[in-house]
Amino acid sequence: MVATQPKPTRTVSRPSPAPARPHHRPPGRWRQPLLAAAFLAPALSILAVWIVYPTVRTVLRSLFGRDPQDFVGLDNYHTLFTTDTLTMAIRNNALWVAVVPLTVTAIGTVLAVLTERIRWAAAFRTAVFMPMAVSMFAAGVIWHVMAEKDPQRGTLNAVVGVVHDAVNPTGVLATGRPSTPALTGDPGSGIALRDPVRPGQSAPLGLTGIPTREVPPGSVPAAIPAAGPDQITGTVFRDFSPGGGQPGVVEPGEAGIPGATVELRDTGGRVLATTHTSADGGFRFSGLDPGDYRVAIGRDTFAAPFEGVDWLGPKLITPTIMIAYTWMWAGFAMVLIAAGLAAIPRDVLDAARIDGASEWQVFRRVTVPLLAPVLTVVLVTMVVNVLKVFDIVMAVAGESTQDDANVIALAMWRTSFTGANNYGLGSAISVVLFLLVLPALALNIRRFRREGRR
Amino acid sequence: MTALRRLPVQLLLGGIALLWLVPTFGLLLTSLLPPSVIESGGWWTVLAKPRLMTLDNYRAMFADRQLVDALVTTCVVAVGNTALLVLISALAGYAFAWLPFRGRDGLFLVVVGLLVVPLQIALIPIFSLYNATGLFDTAAGLILFHVAFGLPFGIFLLRNALLEIPVEIIESARLDGASEARVFTQLILPLSRPAIAALAIFQFLFTWNDLIVALTLGRATQPLTVAIFAQLRQYGANIDIIAPAAFISLAIPLAVFLALQGAFTRGLLAGSTKG
Known part of the structure; x- marks a missing residue:
């Protein structure tokens, strides 16, 4: 390890x-x-x-109630483990401890190993380590902005939206229903005409259940184009006019649905051709051989536009904050582990390779065991940090989601200072926090003693 | 051949580096966009239309008394507590390293043990104490709190660094009749400059970025983090104020970090793998 290197010089410089x-x-x-x-x-x-x-003072205060004269024994600790918002904080913190230190250490290890193989390792490490200099709070603000729901503004959703749209292009309608029993199907599979159609005929494809504001822009009153002898025509329209009207018939005042996908299928259901409707909802298939065909509104007409993943909503808020936190601390793990790696004697690794070990075996059986002390340090440090996580939660989670994102340190602060002013309970929470980080204290002191004896 | 084989690794790491830079870069670009543009689109709009960029948000920020005051408070607290911490830790570190007295190692162990006391545990009593003594809502109050919680690490780091100084140097200075005060100021401080630099950078970054202490022990004495937090809470979406303030608040530690990266990393290694 780098830090232990100066030791030999010291022994040398003390000859007697x-x-x-x-x-x-x-x-x-x-x-x-x-x-x-x-x-x-x-x-x-x-x-x-x-x-x-x-x-x-805090330990003593935790035995008293909201009123400092009121001795309550361990009641505050009982409250702590039975109040919903507080147990939520404990559960969330447990999740943090279970997920984040391991993730950060794993990412740090992979990056430290990989950077050994590139020439621009220093630049790379600076880029990944940089968030450490950024405050937890500023990082929180950054990720708050990144995670905004509107895909027009939030970076995360803009990226997810691009993928979403590539897989699942947005249709012109969010939804719709057949207006007569002559049509069958639903938006998920497409809406098809029950009876076959022959060239020379026209098919009105009426839909209902479309709110006025969802009629696609550019729509004009519906009309059915005339069909030539080798053509099938028709129109996709909103089969509703004020006062009702007759289902399945194109009437004045009913709007065409432009941009809908219309499929021409054979009697077996295979798609032969597709086209899109014009402003009045009309479509036309030409050059058809005589015979029976089926006409359907394709299902991609109905895909709803991507509205954005609700990263900051109650369900995803904790994972979102964890992502932000990992972004911050991966560099810390990487730097420590890289220093550990640099201290591993090359000849040990080379010997293993000469003995025929694969790169994975070398990593798993030689590198990781030799790195164990560093990995422990990183893990322990991360567990302590994660137990005390506060600022980043405050910054990313808005007031309305703080109950869902709650962690112990935040619960302590909210209980004690945001008008609640319950110092007794707040003290109890901070004592629990202290007890949770105590094992790390024991580890630190043991490590210190071992070093001291050398 | 090897270069070709390394291509996947190069590409992977390139992608990761980009991924790690995008959030900060995005915040910078957001802070340079006029509010009307931010309302309707993300920071990437500017990539297509670089002419949209403007310093208006920064001008507005520096015209805002409250934010400027907050920036000053942040500087005073961060610089003040760092200087004080370095001085006090160096004094104590010297005693623990080079002044023998009974119970020294036990006492040092206790000090190191304080390293993991979470600062949350002190908030309520110190809040009451400050209210009683008039330290509440003062820069001095914040500085002293930060110094206290920086001390266990500071003493630990500097004591270990001072131990590395060859014993002959100190002994011969003492033989020559130098007082301990002279040994300390003329030998110890200059010789332990790298460790002091590491500690100073650490503490500066940590306290520059503090939210919880300032939020609890101050009201009008707001550092930048608290001021931004208030904006975040009050209006939620006034990103044209939040983005430049957040960027300023991270630009200074970032500059410190980039300029003194070596010392920072050394401190990190010393802090986490020694002891």
Whole structure:
């Protein structure tokens, strides 16, 4: 590991392990501790007032109710695990811990390994690491903008929309129903005429269930084009006129549906030709051999336009914030893991390759075990970070979705400060948060002791 | 041959780098678009019509007293607490590294242990304390809070860095009769400059970006993050104010980061893999 490299120089620079201290202790036994106290005083007093005292105070306060005189024992902790918005916060945080550290570490590992193979690794790492410098909050604002629902404005939905439209082009109508029993089918499969049609005939294809505002722009009153001997014509129209009218008949005032797809099928249902209707809803198939045909309104007439995935809505808000968070922290994991990788002796890897191991085997059996300490550091750090996640949730989730996006730190803040001012319950929440990060403390101290002994 | 074989990796990483840059780039372009355009389309409209770009949003932002005040507050808090933190951590780090006293390692362990106390746990008592002492809603209050929660890491980082200084240098200076104060200012501080730089960058970025502390312990003393948050909450969609403010708020740490990337990465490595 890079960080341990300076160690050897230090040992080298101390050639004689002779006890240097006794010789050079300044005169006067009392001076040394006093001096140390002077150097330590500012730090220790600040730590005492701003961290130690508040921690003790908060633990005690968590045993009292909203009223600081009212001792309630562990009631606040009971409330914490039985109130819906708070259990939601705990569940969400559990999801965060389960998903995000592993995802970030996995992405970091893959990127660290891959960047070893390119020349512009430094530039790449800067690009991926950059979001770390951006605040959680600014990142939240960025992703709030990215995730807007309107595909005209939100980047995510613009991309999803392009894919959506390629797979599933937008039709001219959102929906529609056959206006007479002569037509059968539904928007999902297309609406077809029940009886066969022969060249020289015309087919009125009436639809109902279309609100006025959904009649496609450019529509003019419906009309059926005259059919030549080798032609089948017809019109797709909105079979509704004020006062009712007669179903299945084109009447004055009924609107044509321009741009609808009309399919000419054989009696077996195979599509022979397609065409699109004109402004009055009319269509024409020409050059047909005598015989029976079927006419249908194609189903792509009915595809609804893409309205955007509701990234910021109650269902997707937590995954959206997780994506934003991963975007921020993947670079952190990558940098640490890349440093770990650089410290792995090349000859170990080469030896494995010479022994006939595939690249995957080398990665799985040699690289990952050697990286284990770094991977642990990244995972532990990420778990702690994720337990404390706050700013980014505040920024991405609007007030209305904060219940759905709730996490422990946010719940603590909302309970204590946004007018709710329940310090007892708020204290209990922060104590729980503290207890959750405590295992990381144990790990940190153990690691520190191990280093110290070396 | 190898170049060709690497092409898929190159393309993949190129795509990923692009993916990682798009959000920030998108925010920049959004901040350069007139409000009318932002209403009807995303930032990519500008790619087709670069002439739409304007600095109007930034002009409007710098004409807004509240936002300018917020920017000043952010600078004062971030710079002030960083300077104070570096000084206090260096003093304590020196004591832990080079001034022997009984119980030193135990005390150091306690300080390092404070590293994982979540700052949320201090919010309520400090809120009350500040209300009682008049520190509420002052830059000094914010600075002291940030210093406190930066100290465990700062002391840890600097103590380890100071230990790397060869013992002979310090011993010979002491032999020559230099006082501890002189050793500290003329030897220790200059020799540990890389670690100090790393700590300073870290703390600067962290506190520049703070939201929760300022939101809790201030009201009129608003840093930029809180000001943007208020905008976000008040109107929801006035992106022509939010986008430039958010971009300014990230441009400065970004510049710091890009200029001092090496030191930042070193600090990160020291902080996470040592100890």
